[in-house]
Amino acid sequence: MKIKKFLYSQKVAPYVFVIPFILSFAFFWIYPLCSSVTMSFQKIGAIDWSWCGIENYKKLLTDNVFHIAIKNSATYMFWTLVLLIPFPMLFAVLMDSNLVKAKGVWKAVLYMPALTSVVISGTLFRLMFTEYSTGQMNQITQMLGLGTFKWLKMGWSGMAALLVVACWRWTGVNMLYFLSGLKSIDTSLYEAAEIDGASGWQKFRYVTLPLLKPTTIYVLTISIYAGLAMFLESYMLWGGNNSPGNIGLTIVGYLYKRGIEKNDMGYACAVGMVLLVIALVINIVQLILSGTFKNEEE
Numbered sequence: 001m002k003i004k005k006f007l008y009s010q011k012v013a014p015y016v017f018v019i020p021f022i023l024s025f026a027f028f029w030i031y032p033l034c035s036s037v038t039m040s041f042q043k044i045g046a047i048d049w050s051w052c053g054i055e056n057y058k059k060l061l062t063d064n065v066f067h068i069a070i071k072n073s074a075t076y077m078f079w080t081l082v083l084l085i086p087f088p089m090l091f092a093v094l095m096d097s098n099l100v101k102a103k104g105v106w107k108a109v110l111y112m113p114a115l116t117s118v119v120i121s122g123t124l125f126r127l128m129f130t131e132y133s134t135g136q137m138n139q140i141t142q143m144l145g146l147g148t149f150k151w152l153k154m155g156w157s158g159m160a161a162l163l164v165v166a167c168w169r170w171t172g173v174n175m176l177y178f179l180s181g182l183k184s185i186d187t188s189l190y191e192a193a194e195i196d197g198a199s200g201w202q203k204f205r206y207v208t209l210p211l212l213k214p215t216t217i218y219v220l221t222i223s224i225y226a227g228l229a230m231f232l233e234s235y236m237l238w239g240g241n242n243s244p245g246n247i248g249l250t251i252v253g254y255l256y257k258r259g260i261e262k263n264d265m266g267y268a269c270a271v272g273m274v275l276l277v278i279a280l281v282i283n284i285v286q287l288i289l290s291g292t293f294k295n296e297e298e
Contacts, residue, residue: 040269049266056270066271068246069254070278075159076250077227080166085219088171092178093208107179110172121169122236126152129161129237152238158247165233170226174219181215182208217290221283228279231256251275 043052060066094100095107113121128136129151138148151157185208193203231252235241238248241257249257251271259268287293 036269036272039266040273042266044264044266046263052266056267057274059267060270060274065246065249066251066254069249069251072159072247072249073228073230073251076162076166076230077224079159079163080170080227081220081223083163083167084170084174084223085216087167088174088219089178089212089216091171091175092182093204095175095179096182107172107176110175112172113169114173116169118169118232119236121165122233125161125165125168126237126239129157152248153244155245155247158243161237162230162233162248165237166230169233174223177219178212178215181212185211213290217287217292220286220290224282224286225279228275228282251278 040056041051041053042049043055091110095103100106130138131148131150131153132138133142133148135151137151141147141149149157151161189207189211190203193207198206229252230250234243234248234250234253235256241249241253241261243249252275255268255271255275258264258271
């Protein structure tokens, strides 16, 4: 009877329901994080390991390849924020208006790339951006009289190719985030603004943008992390982790190269810790500047 009473207790029930989350969070996040922190201070070989203190972190300071990876990831993150926040927001506003017909079809079309395997899409885009004249991008540039380009062998064009893949893949996803935010805005606010003589731009500026702030902050937060943690798109676009002059090497790509390809897990964990700190610092700063923590306190 005591066991039955315990199981049916209203005080115990909430803890029972959260136990699966706590266990999975501890096993798949806390434990790997603690292990990575520990391993970042070790030199790990094939069959043995030894403590090396902060040697891995000191090595990162003079590692030029790692610096290139940080620069590539930061550049990619910056341009994805520029492209994948305002444009999906604009598409969401248009989709929520009466100007667009067959909205369900457009939503499905724009969301479809997110359901496509990165392996397949990366391979297709690699063929599109091939240096040969048969590639779709070179066919377009030839039609414009610009000749052909070695797209994946130059820094600017390689980054452009990565951004095209990112926009193709994530525009629809971010658009749906903003659409959900727009659905939570009371339509009476737009009616009141219209009665006061507000134009379309004024309604967007003074009603839509402020009330979309929580959604914008959320999309900005996940986009910062996604930009810094990008790996598979680059790996598939160059058919491996060895792009010419490391123009497509990212922080996670460098982590994979050192940890998996070169079997230097201690150094790879140090790279991972630096990535975690960079992502946390950037996101905390932007959350503070956006007033998120202040709003929660109030």
